[in-house]
Amino acid sequence: MDFLQNNLIYCIPALGLAGIIVMMIKSAWVNKQDAGDKNMQELAGYIADGAMAFLKAEWRVLSIFVVFTAALLAYSGTITEIKGIPMHSSWIISISFIIGAVFSATAGYIGMKSATKANVRTTQAARTSLKQALKVSFTGGTVMGLGVAGLAVLGLGGLFIVFLKHFNVVSVNSVEMKTAIEVLTGFSLGAESIALFARVGGGIYTKAADVGADLVGKVEAGIPEDDVRNPATIADNVGDNVGDVAGMGADLFGSYVATILATMVLGQEIDVKDNFGGMSPILLPMVICGLGIIFSIIGTWFVTIKDEKSNVQNALNLGNWSSIVITAVASFFIVKWMLPETLNLRGYEFSSINVFYAIIVGLVVGTIMSIVTEYFTAMGKGPVNSIIQQSSTGHATNIIAGLSVGMKSTVIPILVLAGGIMASYHFAGLYGVAIAAAGMMATTAMQLAIDAFGPIADNAGGIAEMSQLPPEVRERTDNLDAVGNTTAATGKGFAIASAALTSLALFAAFVGIAGINAIDIYKAPVLAGLFVGGMIPFIFSALCIQAVGKAAMDMVQEVRRQFREIPGIMEYKAKPEYEKCVAISTKASIREMMMPGAIALITPVIVGFTFGPEVLGGLLAGVTVTGVLMGIFQSNAGGAWDNAKKSFEQGVIINGETFYKKSEPHKASVTGDTVGDPFKDTSGPSMNILIKLMSIVSLVIAPYIAVKAIASEHKQEVRKEIRIEQKTDSLGHTITDTLTNTTDTLKF
């Protein structure tokens, strides 16, 4: 025990490394599987090549952004004082940022690579048995999950050790420790920036390719969907991986890292004397998330079925619940072992057992939000049925029903989230809010494995269809695909919940670093900030939706050009230039996401430096509230429209009459599905990134705006020590009084 106590800090990256090693073993196992006949391999090869082409093109643009931002961060790190007040950042934050970006990109690469290998092998396995098909597809998903979680824990844990040594940190309550953690925020900023490109750009990409391929291929050229002669068909298939695998992976990688980091920032303020050199509240989130990787691996053992008749969903649920329960139980012992009996954050006192309760709150919030998302988007349930019923009276009533379902679906998640905030705060103050998020994210590896399984099964079905394999193969892949649709919905719920809790954790951390102790919306400028913040998700959504339309038009032009200029495509004599379509789509998507991306990155900087930290806090609150609402609304409306349309495949009963595909109500449902596409795959999920990115940018600039605010008040006065006087208000919060003044003195 003694040994572990002293060396606990080294165990953290080791846990990440363990995850990566298991990932490699699983990845090798997938590669070893039979990839089927030549036809299947060729189809899969196109998709894999296209995915790589996308990544390459994306990375080219990304590298410019990363270098530019890193330079900016390096410069800011060299500032040693602002108007006499010492700064304690370092240029090393730029290195931290670059590593975060590279790790996030690597996680995306691993996921894409694994998914595009597992898809065809799942198809081949489905020739043997459902059991084997599930094993291959789920293992493919597990590679992604372990890659994301492993790299995150390895990166954070490893860099933390390096920074502790580099800055010669000798005590928790030192300027050096502050610097080390501030520099670590760069890692999170890097990760979230890549997520912006992956999620928003990817979201635009996948829908642009989809619409572009359909418009020219199906409508103009009259060739079927997924026909190899269509130059955009590979882009379309790549898009599925880009959006559902890489986008989701980058999103959760960002949440995972940001959550741990925010908890560390808050943990640093807790004085625990001897526990692990006073570092136990800082190390706790990393330990729980690191062990969560191991518990997720254990969970994967339960994801197996007996025979053809077994229920796949139950197997996934068993695995998921196993890892959650083990994490919950282990958290109890970890908390008891690591933390002292009582803790105190900014005057709020709580016991170690309450930290455990806060973790449970996080697990419960995540679970309920997933369940609600599933209910509102699942076939056969009330909400989707209401859309089906209202499809009978036309396109307009279908749309109205879907919009109504989406809006209604916000109620329970918001109440649960609000309850979660209050409960976790009640248990362990702001540290409780952050650790709740960390608890929820602990099983990210498992969540992502289940998420990524969906698109793999989907692709496997597509390959089976295109290769015209025997019906029992398609039956098996259809079985997996149906389960995949459900997990896609629950995955989205989990992603939104994680983004919301992460933002709140970052929000709490921001307030501490920005040197304010209140965000008072009764002050007019703060209220104005709240309004402007609330508006940003609306314009961001509008730009994302619009971007899909514009990018699709670019794709249409390129496909038309290829049909015109390359002779022999239609006769299978010439191969279309798939990679050009991929490049066009990538370019268009990256161009179109510049504007929304810029809004997310620049707004906090402008508001923070112009109006100070408290107004920026108001802005962040506004963005988070409407961002979460718009995210749930758009994702669920889109999901419900999608499944309403899919319901027509088996036939639906409206007023006693049965309707199938090609009926009038089905046509109305297709309209809803098309409207829902950018909602659920572009603008909806991009809300996750928007709220997290704006929070993390604010956290990174927080020390500067805090000091600037102080400086503008006490212009000539040189103050070596910022924290001078502490007092306790009636709630028991410790107020750092000198810093408090910084916001009050803003002149409007």
Add this chain to the structure above:
Amino acid sequence: MDFLQNNLIYCIPALGLAGIIVMMIKSAWVNKQDAGDKNMQELAGYIADGAMAFLKAEWRVLSIFVVFTAALLAYSGTITEIKGIPMHSSWIISISFIIGAVFSATAGYIGMKSATKANVRTTQAARTSLKQALKVSFTGGTVMGLGVAGLAVLGLGGLFIVFLKHFNVVSVNSVEMKTAIEVLTGFSLGAESIALFARVGGGIYTKAADVGADLVGKVEAGIPEDDVRNPATIADNVGDNVGDVAGMGADLFGSYVATILATMVLGQEIDVKDNFGGMSPILLPMVICGLGIIFSIIGTWFVTIKDEKSNVQNALNLGNWSSIVITAVASFFIVKWMLPETLNLRGYEFSSINVFYAIIVGLVVGTIMSIVTEYFTAMGKGPVNSIIQQSSTGHATNIIAGLSVGMKSTVIPILVLAGGIMASYHFAGLYGVAIAAAGMMATTAMQLAIDAFGPIADNAGGIAEMSQLPPEVRERTDNLDAVGNTTAATGKGFAIASAALTSLALFAAFVGIAGINAIDIYKAPVLAGLFVGGMIPFIFSALCIQAVGKAAMDMVQEVRRQFREIPGIMEYKAKPEYEKCVAISTKASIREMMMPGAIALITPVIVGFTFGPEVLGGLLAGVTVTGVLMGIFQSNAGGAWDNAKKSFEQGVIINGETFYKKSEPHKASVTGDTVGDPFKDTSGPSMNILIKLMSIVSLVIAPYIAVKAIASEHKQEVRKEIRIEQKTDSLGHTITDTLTNTTDTLKF
């Protein structure tokens, strides 16, 4: 001057009375006009009867609600102390509430009566000249405008005098004065409650009747639109008046009253010694709004044209701008005359000239928001054109374009609103925010005259068409109708702006009465309140949209029954039971608005008493932010879809090709218009009521939750004087320290 100073308080209701007298003269003039031939009169008679049938049915239900709520208020007014802390309300608040409700209902009655008389007389006048048609229709609108503003000022001003006498108020800074103003909030609550029924119920009504009439009449029975054989056609025409005239009127009546009241509440806290017995900050909003009636009457003189070729829009603009400019100029002198050189509200010091600047800010905000609304919904402008272009690729892209336009249209209004908050606060603190709203509302009589002119012209055109009058008559009414479409859009912008500013004014007043001096969203429960508040406009919108569908189905059943059970309808031998359809639609709309109405009324009560005033403040902020956003989004998307559809009447050019009605792109535009109908006429405008009603309910319960919060802290301690100690924080706010504690001591 001396006489006026002492008797100024009596001049205020006199100004209201003057407005009502002018209204009566104008109303008599309209009645005197020729109502056309028998056919026209019969058609108009059906509509007028139907409108009255709606009002009667509405009032029956309303009276139960009013009596119940009045009883509750009367009981709460009898509470003299809560746990030893003295309360200073009175049972008279219930009288105040009833008068508010009756006045609001009366204003709605006057507007409906006037509109249903002016419509057919406008048609008849259009047989002579455009000049005469404009005169009749605009005078009809003026009756509504003057009725609303006159009754509001008469009611508020008159009751204020009565309460001052009744409670023996001898000084401004007395408990009696507090009581008098608290009792006056009942008037505002009454007005806003009626607005809930008028706006939400009316919104559901009009769209239910519209859809119901179309589905059975046009589709099933194959008779044209507006055919007298359709039992629902009168309900449909009534609906236009119910929504656009009565709904808008009640909405603005509520805003007008609430704004003045909120400014009075804040004004009561300003100590001005001798000016008008220390009452000048209290009287100022009433004086400005009272004189605004006179300036609006002056403005109406400018609304006239020379001949057939004159521009009607310019005439309306000239009238509008005249009244705004006169109000602005007069405000300067009124402020200088009434207020002392410097004022102080809660430690924020400002000069009288700054109060004038704040008024100007209000006028500017209202104007810009109207202009932006017009831009985003007008034919021939970019946003509507983008929807037309995207109609060429089908229903789905039309919907996507409209949603995108609606979301984008939030940006400038929110930035203007945020700027307005900051500027008016900068000039005159919280009093500035409230007086800005009052300044904006001062010309309400003129705004409503222009608003109500639209549906009158619309109805006039309908009657001309049904009566098959000569083409030059329809040309003239079409000219007026086109202008009416524009004024409808700007009117909606004004209504949203007024609701937003009113809510902010109420918010500021609430904080004072609730005994808190901050709403700190950094406190977890307050943040949770913000989230829940933000969610309410989503569920409210969803319920409104859904209600339209359900109510329309009821209407369909009734129309089918009449066709089946009344023989001879189709042969014009039997008259359909119009009033049954009207009753069905009214009943359905009132039933369907119960749930959203209950949410608006009960949520603040539950949250306030359970979690205390600060959490309730967070809730209100959340409701206001997303309510304003959802209001702008839905209203503008709906308006843009509507005009995109209308554009096809004259033909639109898409990719070089011209498309007219019945073309495929036109069909797509009809889908958008149908989706937009509940958006722009039901859920969108209902946001105005939602945010105002929740704020006014909070204001009414504020004294109770403030005291309850104190009581739960100092359980056994009897405190006769609440305000004990005052201190000033670094911003210069005066903090009432004892009351401050009330929120901090909430236990979560």
